Amino acid sequence: MTPLKIGFVGLGTMGLPLANNLRRAGHALTVWNRSAERSQVLAKKGARIAATPRDAATGQELVFTCLSDERALEAVLEGPDGILAGLKDGDVLVDTSTAGTREARSIEERVLSRGASFLAAPLLGSKGAAEQAQLVVVCGGPAPARERARPALHAVSARLVELESPADAALMKLVVNSLGGAMISGFAEALALGASGGLELSTIVDTIQASGFHSPLYLVKGEQIVRRDFAPRFGLALAEKDQRLAQEAAAEQGAKLPVNQAVRQLFAEAVASGRGEMDLAAVAELVFERSGVKR
Numbered sequence: 001m002t003p004l005k006i007g008f009v010g011l012g013t014m015g016l017p018l019a020n021n022l023r024r025a026g027h028a029l030t031v032w033n034r035s036a037e038r039s040q041v042l043a044k045k046g047a048r049i050a051a052t053p054r055d056a057a058t059g060q061e062l063v064f065t066c067l068s069d070e071r072a073l074e075a076v077l078e079g080p081d082g083i084l085a086g087l088k089d090g091d092v093l094v095d096t097s098t099a100g101t102r103e104a105r106s107i108e109e110r111v112l113s114r115g116a117s118f119l120a121a122p123l124l125g126s127k128g129a130a131e132q133a134q135l136v137v138v139c140g141g142p143a144p145a146r147e148r149a150r151p152a153l154h155a156v157s158a159r160l161v162e163l164e165s166p167a168d169a170a171l172m173k174l175v176v177n178s179l180g181g182a183m184i185s186g187f188a189e190a191l192a193l194g195a196s197g198g199l200e201l202s203t204i205v206d207t208i209q210a211s212g213f214h215s216p217l218y219l220v221k222g223e224q225i226v227r228r229d230f231a232p233r234f235g236l237a238l239a240e241k242d243q244r245l246a247q248e249a250a251a252e253q254g255a256k257l258p259v260n261q262a263v264r265q266l267f268a269e270a271v272a273s274g275r276g277e278m279d280l281a282a283v284a285e286l287v288f289e290r291s292g293v294k295r
């Protein structure tokens with residue numbers, strides 16, 4: 001493998017392990033994160049710390065971003081110190097954030113105007129999969145750019161799904177997360193139905209897992225809900241954002257998604273109740289509260 005020069009902006013829950021796996025695979029990393037202390041972990045392992053997002057993007061073959069949402073992305077892309085100002089002809093920007101279809105189209109347009117290429121490469125899988133390079137990456141964009149990014153994307157994933165355009169990849173991510181949102185909401189309600197009638201939560205989880213409706217999601221989230229362990233692996237505020245983005249894409253496309261609308265409302269209320277920084281599993285606590293389930 002030929003080592004690539006890679007700039008990486010956004011070292012949060014997902015970004016840090018992604019960047020670390022790129023480093024482990026032998027690529028030369030330059031990193032930038034808004035909170036500087038998170039860059040230190042990688043600096044100790046040989047990464048260069050950039051002064052600005054623009055500095056992180058300058059002179060690289062690939063530039064990765066992994067930011068919370070559209071607002072965070074815009075903050076690192078635009079302005080004299082932004083990534084766009086550092087891109088030149090032939091560069092490839094790879095955005096791994098979940099930021100929706102509209103943002104994917106908007107970034108693509110601006111990146112193309114600088115002579116560079118844009119790939120949306122949202123991530124399926126959470127913190128553990130990111131640490132073990134076991135993510136599924138959905139990568140959308142022009143074939144030559146995908147070919148250039150492939151060695152780096154293979155270094156962080158177990159499977160790569162390739163699509164023709166950034167907006168297609170962004171939409172596919174929303175497809176998967178709208179299903180995940182419906183699954184966790186339905187799971188929380190099923191637990192509330194049983195627990196409000198006196199059934200033990202752990203017995204309900206075991207029984208669901210023995211049924212034809214079992215799922216790895218219910219296994220992991222069920223354990224967290226039983227233990228009331230809501231340390232963020234995938235935060236509720238991010239999960240709410242994903243359902244909002246799915247609603248926005250549906251509205252643009254003329255699709256009607258009443259279940260997704262209800263899920264978004266539930267997640268928004270969970271965030272409003274002060275659980276935004278907790279793990280997605282904490283949505284069950286709100287459902288339990290409303291159902292009079294005592295913990």
Ligand SMILES: NC(=O)c1ccc[n+]([C@@H]2O[C@H](COP(=O)([O-])OP(=O)(O)OC[C@H]3O[C@@H](n4cnc5c(N)ncnc54)[C@H](OP(=O)(O)O)[C@@H]3O)[C@@H](O)[C@H]2O)c1
Nearest residue numbers: 010011012013014034035067068072075097098126233234
């Ligand atoms: N966590 C998961 O399980 C998971 C799974 C699949 C996809 N995703 C998606 O991947 C993306 C990253 O998720 P995450 O869990 O890594 O989020 P996170 O831990 O909250 O990290 C967010 C990153 O965005 C940066 N950021 C936020 N606002 C900013 C701003 N205004 N200016 C500059 N930087 C800003 C943060 O910097 P600071 O460190 O300074 O706050 C941090 O580097 C999200 O789009 C999420 O939906 C997450």
